[in-house]
Amino acid sequence: MNEYDEIRNWIFKKYDKVIKKMELTPKRWLHVEGSMKCAYELALKYGLETEKCVLAALLHDYFRDKNKEEIIELAKKYGVKLKKFDLKYPNVLHGKVAVNYFKEIKYKIPKEILKGIKHHTLGNDNFCEYGMLLFVVDAIEETRSYDGVECLRNYIATHSLKDGYKEVLRRTLSDLIKKNKEIPLVTAKAYNKILEDN
Numbered sequence: 771m772n773e774y775d776e777i778r779n780w781i782f783k784k785y786d787k788v789i790k791k792m793e794l795t796p797k798r799w800l801h802v803e804g805s806m807k808c809a810y811e812l813a814l815k816y817g818l819e820t821e822k823c824v825l826a827a828l829l830h831d832y833f834r835d836k837n838k839e840e841i842i843e844l845a846k847k848y849g850v851k852l853k854k855f856d857l858k859y860p861n862v863l864h865g866k867v868a869v870n871y872f873k874e875i876k877y878k879i880p881k882e883i884l885k886g887i888k889h890h891t892l893g894n895d896n897f898c899e900y901g902m903l904l905f906v907v908d909a910i911e912e913t914r915s916y917d918g919v920e921c922l923r924n925y926i927a928t929h930s931l932k933d934g935y936k937e938v939l940r941r942t943l944s945d946l947i948k949k950n951k952e953i954p955l956v957t958a959k960a961y962n963k964i965l966e967d968n
């Protein structure tokens with residue numbers, strides 16, 4: 771058994787109770803499995819703890835397949851503050867709802883992982899490396915297929931984590947503009963912050 775499989779098995783055993791309740795479509799499971807593998811590889815590349823990165827990838831889309839009404843209900847139930855943007859685009863809530871749920875059931879998950887999961891949909895201007903890694907993984911894991919994904923994978927393979935995170939943010943923003951879609955302020959803020967830091 772290779773090291774990745776050992777970590778995967780260990781996590782599935784340790785987090786068994788919470789994973790059993792995770793309701794995902796088969797397609798989402800493929801995305802989650804792809805994210806776990808990608809998280810492992812990038813953790814090695816960037817010298818982060820592999821177990822933490824794989825765990826974040828496994829749990830990040832915990833509530834992603836709930837419909838709009840369900841996710842709003844869950845957000846209310848677990849005390850997620852609903853902003854105008856969230857009500858307009860309830861899908862962006864699944865990270866925040868998952869984190870509040872894990873806290874509610876008193877599941878011990880490292881705090882940098884929780885923060886990564888909380889903000890993985892829109893990015894954050896105060897991410898640690900674990901948050902940046904999850905954001906990048908979500909965009910480039912092996913089952914993702916969209917215009918420019920291969921180019922993004924190549925970019926990330928040859929750059930630092932911070933540069934990779936910046937590039938994913940930049941592409942997300944430029945894609946939203948191209949499609950005439952609303953720009954989430956938090957994503958713009960995250961991008962501005964990383965430009966300032968460089």
Ligand SMILES: [Fe+2]
Nearest residue numbers: 830831834891
């Ligand atoms: Fe997600």
Ligand SMILES: [Fe+2]
Nearest residue numbers: 801830831908
């Ligand atoms: Fe995802």
